[in-house]
Amino acid sequence: MECDDILEEWFMESIKMYRDLYVYQLGCPTRVTEWTSEKTVCVAGYTSxxxxxxxxRLPLKLLAGENKGLCAERDFRVVHGGFTDGPVCCLRHIPGTRCVVTNDGLRSDLQVWSISGDDGDVIRRTGSVEGSRRASEGGSRIAARLSSQPQVLHGAQSGDIRLTELSSEQLVYKLETDSADRLGSLQFVSDSVFIAGCWNGNVYTADTRTSSAPQLSPPPEASGEPVRWWTDASTGPSGCRIVRLSSSGQTVISDLRNPGGVVSQAQLDVQTGRCNLDDVRVSWAPALDGWIAVSGFSGVVQIYNTSVWKAELQDVQPLFQHRGHAVSPPGGDGVPVYITGHTWHPEQPWTLLSAASDGSIHVWDWVDQSAGS
Known part of the structure; x- marks a missing residue:
């Protein structure tokens, strides 16, 4: 009865907290939620x-704009599907194509998939990309950009980052560094410039048009003893900003022009006792200047407005929390539900999609009540 009461309480709260909220149940949980268009998202299981x-495809009612009342369809729909023999721990869509590239989290090699067009509903494996043989555990991170010849940036460590052309598997670029920092993220911030965020907090900035050594920014001075750092970059009206989140909850905002400096910082209220560090995410909102979402420490997605943070470290509370996954009852093993991934909608500023360890997927359009919206 206690779970029923919590669920009922959250449901009543959600009426004023969300403009829209839709739920879908997968057969297995996913760690990847990658947009293939403004209406479709790719997911995949990570079991062994x-x-x-x-x-x-997202519920059509969510995408109907001002004419929601005229749209009856409010369910997710599987439009294409396939099977992979192993886990999928990283997945990237290649802009301008109907291809996605995956990695199993075990080796550095990549798998290339083709999503059928209107004449079919199958996702087929069409090729592979060889990774570095020296890379061992943890798998590769992947980034992609729009280009005339589809290419992927990939690597498991800072010393094996390379840019590969998909059609010919030709090596186009290799990062010149002897370091072997384990990668947490890869991301293009322009047509040629990318950042590589490492588990130890190091951030490398490099340009694929030159063979010059990358710019290295070490992690900020940490409060406590962080085990791991997560990184994301945003190119918005305020310029290119980098956010680094530590496993102790310290969050630091830097400017790409001075990645070693501190624009602002905050101490988040996170709990790391039972979380899986592979599930933690921090991401900038693509259509809101200064907003980030944090997930993976629990069954909640937290949203913060970093534009009000100061240069001095301070405790902050989230301006919004999506608790929809957390109100689900624990599984048969008694383990609470936790978030395995989230992503902001590329165009709708207040819309996010989140996935959880129970296989649930939520897409939600939240209300910023602090602004009186």
Whole structure:
């Protein structure tokens, strides 16, 4: 009865907290939620055995704008699907194509998939990309950009980052560094410039047009003893900003022109006792200047407005929390539900999609009540 009361209480709260909220249940949980268009998202399982890889279309009612009352369809729909023999721990869509590239989190090699067009509903494996043989555990991180010849940036460590052309598998660029920092993220911030965020907090900035050594920014001075750092970059009206989140909850904002400096910082209220560090995410909102979302420490997605943070370290509370996954009852093993991934909608500023360890997927359009919206 206690779980029922919590669920009922959250449901009543959600009426004023969300403009829209839709729920879908996968057969297995996913760690990847990658947009293939403004209406479709790709997900895939990460269990050790055979997994599904799916392209889902968002509920049409969510996308109907001002004419929601005229749209009856409010369910997710599987539009394309296939199977992979192993786990999928990283997945990137290649802009301008109907291809996605995946990594299993075990080796550095990549798998290339083609999403069928209007004449079919199958996602087929069409090729592979060889990774570095010296890379061992942890798998590769992947980034992609719009280019005339589809290319992927990939690597498991800072010393094996390379840019590969998909059609010919030709090596286009290799990062010149002897370091072997384990990568947490890869991301293009312009047509040629990318950042590589490492587990130890180091951030490398490099340009694929030159063979010059990358710019290295060490981690900020940490409060406590962080085990790991997560990084994301945003190119908005305020310029290119980098956010670094530590496993102790310290969050530091830097400017790409001075990545070693501190624009602002805050101490978040996170709990790391039972979380899986592979599930933690921090991401900038693509259509809101200065907003970030944090997930993976629990069954909640937290949203913060970093534009009000100061240069001095301070405790902050989230301006919004999505608790929809957390109100679900624990599984048969008694383990609470936790978030395995989230992503902001590329165009709708207040819309996010989140996935959880129970296989649930939520897409939600939240209300910023602090602004009186």
């Amino acid at each position: 055995s055979k997994n599904e890889i799916l392209e889902l």
